[in-house]
Amino acid sequence: MALRIPTKNGTWLERWNPEDPQLWEAAGKAIAWRTLWITTYNLTLSFIVWFMVSAIVVKLPGVGFKFTTTQLFWLTAMPGLAGGTLRIIWTFLPPILGTRHLVTISTALLLIPVLGWSYAIQNPSTPYWVLLLLAFLAGIGGGNFSGFMPSTSYFFPKRLQGTALGIQAGIGNFGVSVVQFLTPWVVGFALFASGILRLDDPQSFSAANGLSSPIWLHNAALVWTLFILIGVALAWTYLKSVPVRANFREQFDIFRDKHTWIMTSLYIATFGSFSGFSAVFALLIRQLYGKFEGAPDPLAFAFLGPLVGSALRVIFGPLADRFGGARLTQVSTLGMLLSAIGLSFYVNPVSLSQFPYFVGFMLALFFFAGIGNASTFKQMPMIFDPRRAGGVIGWTAAVAAYGPFIFSTLIAAIIARTGHPTAFFYGVAVFYALNAGLNWYFYARKGAEKPC
Incomplete structure (x- = not known):
């Protein structure tokens, strides 16, 4: 017979210890997995909203918006700026608001x-400033990650942390691919809901070849409304909160531990790369290869990178539980190093024949970033106690969420100065090498300070 854990005010579980085998089997497992699936659904929506701007921006010039390349890159940068900033705040909210209220309100x-x-x-x-503001507000979706992930980590025992967090983050990351894959389709017809809201009139989209076609570009955002309302209802109805409480000041102790900063750097290298390249992939295709005859449609390829990275995060979560996070992080950082070096040869193209190599090395970057996204989230719960691990997970995720902002603005500046982003890829290669060294020394080598 399943054990029923009493709650306070219908929200806070009165006791919770996932490391207790009897409690876990009697009641904990069901509560934890229910929490995981609901928060994962809502996290997927959060990533969709966070990256919908990157899917919309490539279509703006075709419907009459007169923006420069730099302005377009800044629109893709703003959700990253907001996501990172809001994640810093969301990091400290799980022990204050609890999972139920945090996930409901955030969604x-x-x-x-x-x-x-x-x-x-x-x-x-x-006005351009209005779109900048809306792009910044899309970063709410990015901020949610640092609230949802620590909340989920409270519900699972350490032996399942890699699996649970890998599933949640990996499926959540699929939101990037979902929005970039579905956007070209949903903007091609009038939604039933659009007619109700009198949004059924299409715009005229002018392609690079001069041909025009109708487009319902507003559908790219509007289509997610009903799914968000469903997520709100699920969170409020079925989620509970665990009795892990702390105020803002008490949570600052994570910043006195050097491993917080080392793991922050590692997660910038992995998730910062995933989010950063997800934001700029479509625009890079348009900017670097759009000048050639028969140029590829950016959105026909851009969704592949996040798809690969997200899938690898799900797959390698359980593998990190089995083999250890540090080993896989070592593979990840070295793989990204080699991929960045290879990619640097194809970001100043002279013909369209180089495009397959460009896409191949980009997908390799996403591949290895996906492995590292899973393995680093196995390392953190092993290095820190549950409450501090939740804070470190939220903090590292917050800083890494600046990836879209940093990548977009740096690439835009380098392209404006040199005409191509080769120098950017040299820079990230050096950063990957540095992180490979940090991970090996502190976590992966024999006799490491914190083997994990």
């Missing part, structure tokens, strides 16, 4: 950028 906030973008992009005369 409801996604409606703001979704409805805002739906209306703003219908008019090409919409």
